Amino acid sequence: MRWLAYLRPGDWLVMAGGAALVGASLPLLWQGGYAERAVIRQDGQIFAEVDLRTRRSIDVPGPLGATQIAVEPGRARIVADPGPRQYCVRQGWLARPGEIAICAPNRVSLQITGRTRTYDSLSY
Amino acid sequence: MTASVTELTVTAEDRRIAWLATAAVALALVDAAIPSPLPGVKPGLANIVTLVVLLRYGWTTAVWVSGLRVLAGSLLLGQFLAPGFFLSLTGTVLSLAVLGLARHLPPRWFGPVSLSILAAFAHIGGQLLLARAWLIPHDGVFLLTPVFATAALVFGTINGLIAAKLLDESPAAEPTP
DSSP, rough: GGGGGGHHHHHHHHHHHHHHHHHHHGGGGGOOOOOOEEEEEEEEEEEEETTTOOEEEEEOOOOSEEEEEEEEEEEEEEEEEOOOSSSSHOOOOOOTTEEEEEEETEEEEEEEESSSOOOSOOOO | OOOOOOOOOOHHHHHHHHHHHHHHHHHHHHHHHSSSSTTTTOOOOOHHHHHHHHHHOOOOHHHHHHHHHHHHHHHHHHHTTTTHHHHHHHHHHHHHHHHHTTTOOOTTTTTHHHHHHHHHHHHHHHHHHHIIIOOOOSGGGGGHHHHHHHHHHHHHHHHHHHHHHHHHHHHHHOOOO
């Protein structure tokens, strides 16, 4: 290889060091922790806290009707909601801590949490 | 006609810096035109010029060329004094500082590729720190560190190889790029 001629012994060392740095920084991609629990709120009150280990389906009653939530290992989503615009349904699966789907018309929210809580509340 | 009071003498060094800075600006524009999946992940082609200048004409000239490149490049891209300008300035200052130290490494062992990788990491490190301190004051910024570090390693290596090739193929005195 012609290009290899331009590499000096120390260059390999620096490249290895750089690769090590990249390797050491990889865990940062999972810094938020793994999705472990889902918190379901109705009208601001905690309706249920679910472990994201088992497959189950939950119906949350609200002023417009029932919001249907599906829980699977490591993720959760809102399957159906009586709200008019369906934003929370279209958000699809939530799998990372901190992710939240809010069905405002029906006053239901679904939030994923990890082992540690990174913040207390969200405000818009 | 009265002679001008201020007499600006243009030295050969000035001309050289101007030429090299022009080449660096041109490469910076090419850089900006390349679509990137993530803001901040760029090849940093202009750093090839910085490396060649550093190894051929010394650190002071490299500082001039880089400084002019950041200034003129941001003016041309309409980014002067915008956040992008300060990010690029911080990255450049840090990588020049690292290059100033790294150029004393024994050249028998450490070539342009080493310098390029070190500079790339300093560049992205400076940008991340500024972004954390000023633009996005939240540790979430660092979640993208692996992506940036990978880019720094890959592009640093490629740019270093190109700089090594340029230095090797044109041992003459005139501007290489």
